[in-house]
Amino acid sequence: MASHNQEHLSTEIVNRGIADSGPYAGSLSFSVRVRRGLPDFLNSVNLKYVKLGYGYLISHGFYFLTAPVVLLIFGAQIGKLTWDDFCLKCDLMNALFMMGLLSLILYIHLDLKPRSTYLVDFACYRPPDELKTSKEKFIELSRKSGNFDDAAIEFQQRVLKNSGIGDETYLPTGIFRAGHRRTLKDGREEAAMVMFGAVNELLAATKIKIKDIRILIVNCGILNTTPSLSAMLVNHFKLGHYVQSFNLGGMGCAAGVIAIDLARDLLNAYRGSYALVVSTEAVSYSWYSGKDIHMLLPNCFFRMGAAAMLLSNCHLDRWRSKYELKQLVRTHKGMDNRSFKSILLKEDGEGKQGLSVSKDVVEVGSHALKDNITTLGPLVLPFSEQLHFFTALLFHNSKPYIPNYKLAFEHVCILATSKQVLDEIQKNLELTEEYMEASRRTLERFGNTSSSSIWYELSYLEANRRVKRGDRIWQIAFGSGFKCNSVVWKALRNVGMPKHSPWFEN
Numbered sequence: 001m002a003s004h005n006q007e008h009l010s011t012e013i014v015n016r017g018i019a020d021s022g023p024y025a026g027s028l029s030f031s032v033r034v035r036r037g038l039p040d041f042l043n044s045v046n047l048k049y050v051k052l053g054y055g056y057l058i059s060h061g062f063y064f065l066t067a068p069v070v071l072l073i074f075g076a077q078i079g080k081l082t083w084d085d086f087c088l089k090c091d092l093m094n095a096l097f098m099m100g101l102l103s104l105i106l107y108i109h110l111d112l113k114p115r116s117t118y119l120v121d122f123a124c125y126r127p128p129d130e131l132k133t134s135k136e137k138f139i140e141l142s143r144k145s146g147n148f149d150d151a152a153i154e155f156q157q158r159v160l161k162n163s164g165i166g167d168e169t170y171l172p173t174g175i176f177r178a179g180h181r182r183t184l185k186d187g188r189e190e191a192a193m194v195m196f197g198a199v200n201e202l203l204a205a206t207k208i209k210i211k212d213i214r215i216l217i218v219n220c221g222i223l224n225t226t227p228s229l230s231a232m233l234v235n236h237f238k239l240g241h242y243v244q245s246f247n248l249g250g251m252g253c254a255a256g257v258i259a260i261d262l263a264r265d266l267l268n269a270y271r272g273s274y275a276l277v278v279s280t281e282a283v284s285y286s287w288y289s290g291k292d293i294h295m296l297l298p299n300c301f302f303r304m305g306a307a308a309m310l311l312s313n314c315h316l317d318r319w320r321s322k323y324e325l326k327q328l329v330r331t332h333k334g335m336d337n338r339s340f341k342s343i344l345l346k347e348d349g350e351g352k353q354g355l356s357v358s359k360d361v362v363e364v365g366s367h368a369l370k371d372n373i374t375t376l377g378p379l380v381l382p383f384s385e386q387l388h389f390f391t392a393l394l395f396h397n398s399k400p401y402i403p404n405y406k407l408a409f410e411h412v413c414i415l416a417t418s419k420q421v422l423d424e425i426q427k428n429l430e431l432t433e434e435y436m437e438a439s440r441r442t443l444e445r446f447g448n449t450s451s452s453s454i455w456y457e458l459s460y461l462e463a464n465r466r467v468k469r470g471d472r473i474w475q476i477a478f479g480s481g482f483k484c485n486s487v488v489w490k491a492l493r494n495v496g497m498p499k500h501s502p503w504f505e506n
Contacts, residue, residue, distance in 0.1 A: 115267070115268060115271070115313040115315075116313060116318070116324050116325070117263075117264045117267060117311055117312075117313050117324070117325040118311065118312050118313065118314075118317050118318055118321035118323070118324055118325070118492075119309060119310070119311055119321060119322055119323040119324070119325065119489060120206055120208075120274075120310040120311065120312055120317060120320060120321045120322070121202060121205050121206050121309075121310055121321075121322055122202065122307060122308065122309040122310070122322075122455055122458070122459075123198050123199075123201035123202035123205060123307065123308050123500070124198060124201075124305065124306070124307045124452065124455050124456050124459045124501075124502045125194045125195075125197040125198040125201065125305060125306045125307070125308075125502065126170075126502035127170040127193070127194065127197075127304050127305075131170045131171060131172065131173065131304065132167075132168050132169070132170060133169060133170065133171040134167035134168070135160045135161070135165065135167055136167070138156075138160065138171070139153060139156065139157050139160070141176040142156065142176065144176070145176045145177065145178050145180065145289075146178050146179070147176075147178070147179070147180055147289040148289070148291070149291055151291065152290075152291050152293075152296055155293055155296055156296055156299060156300055159296075159297065159300040160300050162419065162420075163300055163301060163418055163419060163443075164418060164419030164422065164440065164443045164444060165300075165301065165303075165443060165444060165447050165448075166444040166445055168445060169303040169445070169446055169447035170303055170304040170305070170446070170447075171283060171303060171304060172186065172190050172283060172284045172304065174186050174284055175283065175284055175287040175289075180287070180289045181289075182284065182285050182286075182287060182353070184225060184285075186284040186285065187223040187225070187282045187284055187285035188223075188225060188232070189284075190282050190283065190284045190285070190304065191220065191223055191229055191232070191280060191282050192232060192236070194280050194304060194305060194306035195218070195229065195232070195233060195278050195280055195306050195308075196233075196236055197306065198278065198280075198306040198307055198308040199233065199237065199276070199278060199308045201308070201500055202276075202308040202309075202310055204500075205498070205499070205500065206310055208274060208310060210237055210238060210239060210240075211240055212273070212274050213239060213240075213243065213273075213274050213275075213276050214240075214242060214243055214244060214270050214273035214274065214275075215243070215244045215246075215263060215266045215267065215270060215273060215274070215275035215276065216230055216233060216234065216239060216243050216244070216245045216246070216275075216276050216278075217230070217245075217246045217247075217248065217259045217262055217263055217266075217275065217276070217277045217278070218230040218233060218246070218247050218248065218259075218277075218278045218279075218280075219247075219248035219249070219251060219255035219256060219258065219259045219277075219278070219279050219280075219451055220247075220248075220249060220255075220279075220280050220281055220282060221249065221250060221251060221252050221253070221255060221281055221286075221450060221451070221479075221480070222249075222250075222281065222282060222285050222286040222345065222355075223249075223281075223282035223285040223286075224247070224249040224250070228245075228247035229247055229278075229280075230245045230246060230247040231245065231247075233276075233278065244266060244270065246262060248262075250345075250480075251479055251480070251481070251483070252343065252450075252451075252478075252479025252480035252481060252483065253281075253415055253417070253448075253450045253451050253453070253477055253478055253479040253480075254330075254415075254451070254477040254478055254479025254480075254481070254483040254484065254485045255279070255451045255479060256277075256279035256307070256451030256452065256454065256455070256477060257328065257330065257451075257454075257475065257477050257485035257486070257487050258330065258483075258485065259277045259279060259451075260277060260309070260311070260325070260328065260487055261328050261330065261485075261487075263275040263277050263311050264311070264313075264325060264328070267311065267312065267313040268313065271313065271314070272314055273312075274310060274311070274312050275310070275311040275312070276308065276309070276310055277308070277309040277310075277311065278306065278307070278308050278309075279306065279307050279308075279309075279450075279451040279452045279455070280305070280306035280307075280450070280451070280452055281302065281305075281449065281450035281451065281452070283302050283303060283304055286298060286302060286354070286355060287299060287354075288352065288353070288354025288355070289352060290348045290350055290352040290354060291348070291350075292348045292349075292354070292356070294356045294357055294358070294359075295346075295348060295354040295355060295356050295357075296354075297355075297357045298354065298355045298357065301417065301418055301447060301448040302447065302448050302449075302450065303446060303447030303448060303449055304449070305446055305447075305449030305450070305452045305453070305456065306449075306452050307451075307452035307455035307456070309455070311325075318492065321492055322491065322492060322493070322495055323473070323489040323490060323491055323492060324489065324490045324492055325487065325488075325489060326380075326472065326488045326489065326490050327376065327379045327380060327486070327487070327488040328485075328486070328487045328488070329372055329375050329376045329379070329485070329486045329487075330372075330483065330485045330486075331368055331371050331372040331375065331483065331484045331485065332481060332482075332483050333364070333367065333368045333371070333481070333482045333483070333484075334481045334482065334483075336364075336482075338358075338360055338364060339364045339367075339368070339481070339482040340481065340482070341358060342357070342358040342360055342361040342364045342365075342480070342482050343355060343356070343357055343358070343361060343479075343480035343481075343482070344356045344358075344480070361482075362420070362421065362424070364482050365421070365478050365482065365484065366424070366428070368478065368482050368483065368484035369425070369476070369478070369484050371484070372476075372484040372485070372486055373405065373429075373486070376486050376488075377403055377405075379488075380405075380408040380409070380472075380474075380488060381403050381405070381407065381408050382407050382408070385403040385404060385407060385408075386403070388403070404430075405429055405474075406430075406431065406432075406435070408472065408474070409472045409473065409474040409488070410468075410471040410472055410473070411435070411438065411458075411461055411466065411467070411471060411472070411473045411474070412431060412435045412436070412438075412439070412473075412474045412476070413438055413439060413454045413457035413458055413461075413473060413474065413475045413476070414436075414439045414454075414457075414476045415439075415448075415453050415454055415476060415477045415478055416439050416440075416442045416443035416446075416447070416448055416449075416453045416456075416457065417443075417448055417478065418443070418448070419440075419443065422436060422439055422440060422443065437460075438457040438458070438460045438461050439457055441457075441460055442456045442457045442460060445503075446502070451477065451479070453477075454475040454476070454477055456502060457475075458473060458475070459498075459501055459502060459503060460503055461473070462495050462497070462498055462501065463497060463498065463501045463503040463504065465495075465496065465497055467491050467494070467495040468491060468494050468495075469491055469492065469493050469494050470490065470491060471490070471491040472488060472489070472490050472491075473488065473489045473490075473491070474486060474487075474488050475487045475488075475489070
């Protein structure tokens with residue numbers, strides 16, 4: 001038990017330059033910085049999640065294993081009959097009965113067969129250039145606002161320096177007002193800008209008619225208004241009265257994958273329709289203007305953005321869709337108090353509200369990721385990798401065989417949280433720089449846009465013509481609760497350079 005709770009620490013030697021005073025004046029000064037790091041989670045396997053993964057595999061594959069057997073037996077029996085047998089033994093009523101039975105079997109086969117979910121297309125919004133905020137401008141405006149003391153300014157400056165965020169990310173100007181207080185008006189205006197912008201681009205790209213959208217799902221973590229954000233979209237785009245509208249709130253950066261999962265289930269209930277999913281976050285409503293260091297971290301990373309996705313499970317939409325949904329695995333660690341409280345919306349001592357990020361969040365996130373990929377492994381890894389893994393497990397090797405997840409995917413899109421988190425995930429999953437490129441470039445160019453981040457990363461891959469027919473894309477998202485969710489897509493065609501992309505300057 002002691003080893004289970006043991007903290008995973010990493011050390012770093014920091015050169016502090018030449019000392020100005022004291023007994024070591026004129027000499028180089030060094031210090032050792034100790035911080036929490038991700039545990040080597042691939043070397044510890046929880047068999048509960050391995051079992052869960054194979055449970056998903058068996059439940060999903062039951063139909064595909066039984067249906068061919070039933071059809072084979074039925075076909076063998078029919079094959080024994082000759083044309084004379086049909087002519088002599090079957091009168092008109094029997095023939096009609098046989099045709100009806102075959103029709104019924106075919107109907108049941110098609111009705112029970114799990115329908116594929118297709119991603120027809122998606123769009124990511126790029127805010128106007130006047131909202132670009134460099135790191136230097138961020139600190140300058142924060143200082144001029146008078147909302148932060150010197151310690152808060154220094155802390156944010158230090159975090160930004162090593163954040164991995166570039167100088168062209170987007171922030172609403174209102175957050176830097178003197179005496180800033182978050183208002184519903186600011187939140188609604190920002191949400192309307194990014195959501196309407198993303199949906200307009202998606203509608204222009206797909207040429208879909210508004211009346212054909214029967215399912216609408218919006219996810220936004222902090223901003224939850226009345227009427228809801230989904231109602232704002234219904235009102236603005238004049239969606240029909242029959243639309244099934246859902247608004248997911250308080251579920252953090254992992255909510256985008258949850259929205260995809262919900263859309264898949266709803267499409268099975270409302271077949272032949274389209275589902276519109278919109279993922280966003282309102283920075284102006286999550287901005288913190290206080291002095292608590294743990295609540296200042298989100299200011300440094302979260303930036304404006306939104307993504308809109310159009311999904312369908314109609315067989316005829318396969319030809320025009322870009323991707324097919326292959327696997328979706330959700331892991332929730334909310335039963336553990338430390339995980340539950342790792343990201344918390346609360347008020348500080350002065351009554352100012354903001355997101356508090358615990359010092360344990362990196363370790364908590366690593367355990368959630370470990371459990372998630374352990375469940376996902378049996379669904380995506382080649383048989384050879386699974387065989388090596390179980391051989392090592394059965395013979396009780398001192399060090400378990402670590403599956404090569406690079407054999408399961410051609411592209412990986414990891415939520416662009418921070419440089420430290422991306423570095424640790426790359427190290428533990430042994431990913432190459434090519435696999436990490438989309439995540440790092442998205443963090444640099446757009447910052448952490450919350451649940452829409454993984455779509456900016458996929459957009460980066462498309463803009464650089466990286467996605468080929470048959471490629472598998474793994475999207476990984478983390479969120480408060482604590483949650484880790486994975487979704488796997490398969491490219492249905494070579495995805496050429498899109499006409500519009502947030503990565504194109506013009």
